Amino acid sequence: MAGVRGVADPLEEVFSSALTRRIFRRRWVLLPDYVPETLPHRERELRRLAEVLAPALRGEKPGNAFLYGLTGTGKTAVARHVLMRLEGKARELGVAVRAIYVNVRQRDTPYKVAASIAEGVGVRVPFTGLSVGEVYERSVKRLKRLGGVYIVVLDEIDFLAKRPGGQDLLYRLTRVNQELGGNAWVSLVGITNSLSFVESLEPRVRSSLGEVELVFHPYTAPQLKDILEDRAREAFNPGVLGEGVIDLCAALAAREHGDARRALDLLRVAGEIAERRGDPLVTEEHVYAARIEIERDRVGEVVRGLPLHAKLVILAIIRRQGAREGKSVYTGEVYEEYKRLTAELGLEHVTLRRVSGILGELDMLGLVKSRVVSRGRYGKTREVILDADPKAILEALQEDPMVARLLED
Ligand SMILES: Nc1ncnc2c1ncn2[C@@H]1O[C@H](COP(=O)(O)OP(=O)(O)OP(=O)(O)O)[C@@H](O)[C@H]1O
Ligand SMILES: [Mg+2]
Known part of the structure; x- marks a missing residue:
């Protein structure tokens, strides 16, 4: 296959490089959903959660637990790992323990959550037509008949509490053992990774859910390095990681907030770039390229999901900052530019107040940073600065046919 070099057959080249798979041995080991065999630097959390749940093995009621900490600190990984091991042990002992894992961000209404739990205990539920209460009652009835111990994990639980009826369902769940x-x-x-959610929980729900609270702290750079080394051994072919690559991924991720997902993404994408380019080694340069690619994907995804007027506001910011890249602009200027853009498209504009609201949302999404500044006797105004690569934003805006009309020139 190496002999086709001289022949200009680009597809043959693609196929043969896909077959040799120089860089990765098992790429999926670096994907976010993979549950690793070992979780370095989470021994304390693993143990604590196992202690809370272990009474299930004696057929007794395990405690409730509440896990929180910033994104990528291993909460989901720890929970899944402990559940997997607990179910394994229960099977070995022949006791009835069942784990029901629900990602509430994906199953994002009280109905869907109740239905997931119902399905977990073997109750068939239609897509619609029943009330949440009804689904819940059926599950309770079935549980009474079946017996056994059930561990219900509600991951990203803040998405449930935000929904109408969400807190009610949570409250009922915390009382289910009485029924x-x-x-x-x-x-x-x-x-949850939302600390404001923890504060906002109804006290009666929090005290019940948080019988045991486990706080997950961000990883330090050396800890991230250990995590990456473990996973890299599985994921890559021997000898393909260049000097300093793992250190760099760990350092870049630690600089933000010690997010293991971020560190693993950098390493995976760096490997993918090396493989795509046909390079025999993953180098630091690939890691820097990966950082740009990940950022571009993140920005693209966020921008594509914005409603039209938010897209126009962000375009207005880019237009206003113009040559002054990296400089801040005032809300008033953004608003004037935004109005010009809507006029160009023949659209009604929204109010200044609404645009301020949009700016707040763009801030939360990590596209801009804004702060209130005092302008002496002119009062207070807000200063906005772009917090993402304008090229990546424009690329994504280009995909919106309406906005693309403004970008033609
Ligand atoms: N100690 C660890 N050892 C090995 N891998 C880890 C460790 N901690 C986290 N990871 C990996 O990092 C990624 C992110 O971890 P995880 O999904 O558990 O984060 P999280 O705390 O649930 O974040 P979020 O709040 O965003 O859901 C996963 O791929 C996970 O396997
Ligand atoms: Mg998670």
Whole structure:
């Protein structure tokens, strides 16, 4: 196959390089959903959660637990790992323990959450037509008949509490053992990365859910390095990682907030870039390229999901800052430019107040940074600065046919 070099057959080249797979041995080991065998630097959390849930193995009621901490600190990984091991042990011992894992961001209404739990206990639920209460009652009835211990994990639980009826469902779940009357036990594990959510929880829900609270701290650079080394050994072919690559991924991720997902993404994408380019080694240069690519993807995804007027506001910011790249612009200027853009498209504009609201949303999405500044006797105004690569933003805006009309020149 190496002999086709001289022949200009680009597809043959693509096929043969796909077959040799120089860089990765098992790329999927670096994907976010992979549950690794070992979780370095989470021994304490693993142990603590296992202690809370272990009474299930004696057929007794396990405690509830609440896991929180910033994104990428291993909350989901720790929960899944402990559940997997607990179910394994229960099978070995022949006791009835069942884990029901629900990602509430994906199943984002009280109905869907109740339905997931119902399905987890073997109740068939239609897509619609029942009330949340009804689904819940059926699950309780079934549980009473079946017996056993159930561990319900509600991951990204803040998405449930935000929904109408979400807090009610949560409250009922925290009380379910009373309804079961000792015939079966349910334990709840809530997970969130939203610290403001933790504060906003109804006290009665929090005290019940948070019987045990586990706080996940960001990883330090050396800890990230250990995590990456473990996973890299599985994922890559021996000898393909260049000097300093893992250190760099760890350092870049630690500089933000010690996010293991970020560190793993950098390493994976760096490997993908090396493989795509046909390079035999993953180098630091690939890591820097990966950082740009990840950032571009993130920005693109966020921008594509924005409503039209938010897209126009962000375009207005880019237009206003113009040659002054990296400089801040005032809300008033952004608003004037935004109005010009809507006029060009023949659209009604929204109010200044609404645009301020949009700026706040763009800030939360990490596209801009804004702060209130005092302008002496002119009062207060807000200063906005772009916090993402304008090229990446423009690329994504270009995909919106309406906005693209403004970008033609
Ligand atoms: N200690 C660790 N050892 C090995 N891999 C880890 C460790 N901690 C996290 N990871 C990996 O990092 C990635 C992110 O971790 P995880 O999904 O558990 O984060 P999280 O705290 O649930 O974040 P979020 O709040 O965004 O859901 C996953 O791929 C996970 O396997
Ligand atoms: Mg998670």
